[in-house]
Amino acid sequence: MPELPEVETIRRDLVGPLVGHSVSHLEVRDPRLVAPRGAALLERSLCGQKWQAIERKGKYLDVLLADGSHLIFHLRMTGQLVLRSWKAAQQGGILEKPLGSPYRMLLQFDHGFSLAFFDQRRFGEVFYLRPGRPWPGEKALGPDALNGLSREDFIARLKSKTTRVKPLLMDQHFLAGIGNIYAQEALFRAGIRPTRRAHRLTRSEADRLYDALHVTLLGAIKHRGSTSRNYRDALGHRGSAQDLHAVYRKGGQPCLRCGTTLRAIRLGGRGTVYCPVCQH
C-alpha cells in the first residue's frame, strides 16, 4: 500500500520521537513476521541499542542502530507503523486504532513510547541485519525516485528499456519508490499514456515525466500521503493526498482537465486509469 510518499511521511514522523532512544522490550504476536530466526534473537539483538537514524530507500524504512546493524521494515500493501505512548496504550484508544486491534509486533522504547506494527494482509516484512549485510532485494533496488536520480540518468535509463512505461515506473529495479498510485498520477501529469514503450518517448516527454514524478511525489508528501483505505501515518491519521488524484481509481469518471470519460485498463495485472485525450 504505502509508496514513497507514505513511507517518507512515516519516516519523518518517527525520527523526532525515536532517534536517540532504544527498544527495551519487544512483543511479537505474529511469529511469521520474524521467521525463520525468531523473536528471541531479534529481542536480544535489538534491545538496548540506540536508534541512530531512520532512513528510507524506495519503500523500505531503514533504521540504523548503534552497532551498525539495521532494522528494516517493508509495509507492502497494508502495513502501518503507529507510534504511541505506554500510557496511551494502557488507557486504550486515544489514537484512531486502539491497541487492542491485532498488531503483528510491538516495540516498547526506554522513554515511554511504543511503536505498533499493524498489517491486515500480513504481507509486510521486518529484517534485522548485521552491519554490512544487505536485506533481501536490496542489491537489486534501483535508485530512489526522489533522492537518487538525475534527469540525465533517468532519461538514459528510459531509453534503454522497451517495456511499457507504467509497469517500468513501478519496477523497483528500475526506480525505487513508485507504486500503482503515483505511476498513474505522474503519467497523467506528464500527458503520457501508460501503454507507451519507454524507449519511444521523446526527449520532451521524458523531461515532462521526470518533472511530473517529482511534482507528484513532493505534493503527496506535503499532503502526508494518500489514504485510499488502509494507510495511516505514524500518528494513526489519514493522509489527504488522495484529494489530489486525477486518475487513480477514477475510471469511468470525467477527466478533470477535458471532461472525457477516463479509461480503465489492466496493465501488468494492475488496474490502470488514463485520459484518452490528455495522454498520448
Added chain:
DNA sequence: ACCTACCTGGCC
C-alpha cells in the same frame, strides 16, 4: 508478458 502465491476484507 503473463500467471500464481502470499493474506484479509470491502463491495457488488
Added chain:
DNA sequence: GGCCAGGTAGGT
C-alpha cells in the same frame, strides 16, 4: 460468490 486492493517474488 466473485472481483478488487497501495507490493513483490517466483515461475513459465
